[in-house]
Amino acid sequence: MLGRSLNQSAVKRMAWLEKSKTVILILLISFAFSTINLLFKAVLNKVTNHLVLITYRQLASTVFLTPIACFQGRKVGATLTTRILCYVFLSALLGGTLTQYLVLLGLQHASAAFCSAFVNMSPANTFLITLIFRVERLNLRSKGGKAKVLGSAMCIGGVLVLALYQGFPLTKHLHSHEYINRARDAGSNASPKSTSNYIVSAICMTSSSIVWSSWFVVQNWIGKLYPCKYSSTAFMSFFSAIQSAALCWAINSDPSVWLLRGKLQIVTVILAGVVGSGLCYVGMSWCVEQRGPVFTAAFSPFQQIFLVILALIFLREDVYLGSVLGSIAVICGLYILLWGKSKDIKDEALKPADLPKETGRTSLSTSCTIHVDADTKCHLGAS
DSSP: HHHHHHHHHHHHHHHHHHHHHHHHHHHHHHHHHHHHHHHHHHHHGGGGGGHHHHHHHHHHHHHHHHHHHHHHHHOOOOOHHHHHHHHHHHHHHIIIIIIIHHHHHHHHHOOHHHGGGGGEEEHHHHHHHHHHHHHSOOOTTOOOOOHHHHHHHHHHHHHHHHOOOOOSSSSTTTTHHHHHHHHTTSSSSHHHHHHHHHHHHHHHHHHHHHHHHHHHHHHHHHHHHOOOOOHHHHHHHHHHHHHHHHHHHHOOOOGGGOOSSSHHHHHHHEEEIIIIIIIIIHHHHHHHHHHOHHHHHHHHHHHHHHHHHHHHIIOOOOOBHHHHHHHHHHHHHHHHHHHHHHHHHHHHHHHOOOOOOOTTHHHHHHHOEEEEEOOOOOEEEEE
């Protein structure tokens, strides 16, 4: 009996780990992205062109993933067609070049904690985009459909609060001269210059969130057509490096902008390429394939939580009332949206399955009749 109970508990533990591995992986990816964004925030002021960082990051990812992709591709044996390469090129443009460039622009004009709040828009944006491409369905007559609309509206309202209202700082770094200047105007909004910087950052981060949500949809298509994630991610990093380099050369042809200065910049680029654009993108692709784009994007708030904690500890950044209020509205809207999605899935599962229709002249119909004899014994027969 003891051995049987131990076996049952081991089976339950393995089943729980099987269900939870997607969630655990997404949380690890969120922490990795938060750490990388914090490093980029620390080196942005010393780099004249953000596209240089993106190019080196994608090159590091390409060098890291190419040997793994060659080894893994032999086992999978999938065929890489022109159509798939076009999808990968689009994925590189959305998830690699544009998203990262807009994020770096946003980080340049505002704090890391403020910018991370806009990542929470990704699930709502992903839902709206999947709705447009008919990946998701919306029934306004059901409770789930109404919850999806309400959650999306709350996410948009929270973003407007983030962009238009700053408020007073909730954290006090008394050793900071910047905080002493801000404390004189506590309870009032920031200066016009600071406000304009926050608006520019909000526009960049909102745009990056929309582009990033589009990447989830494209990646969902790629996952169905081409199962080799290492190979597709390696090609995506390579295409993104070419796109970023071409755009950088078009904006500024001065060769001196390509020089990295200091160990922190080199470490940031290598870490962002190997972990961020390499392992994390492979992991995200796997999560999208396993649980879908909306579920994967639903864990975006954890990236903000990790980044706020890291920014408070290492960068001594202040957290403002507007950021907290806007983030609360976005997160509440996010989980109302997810509740609506889960409600629709449950309602869909409770619907009776459609009976197969008879098609063709060779269809076989089988009916069952129950015959009851004198001894009230039931015999099941087929006719």
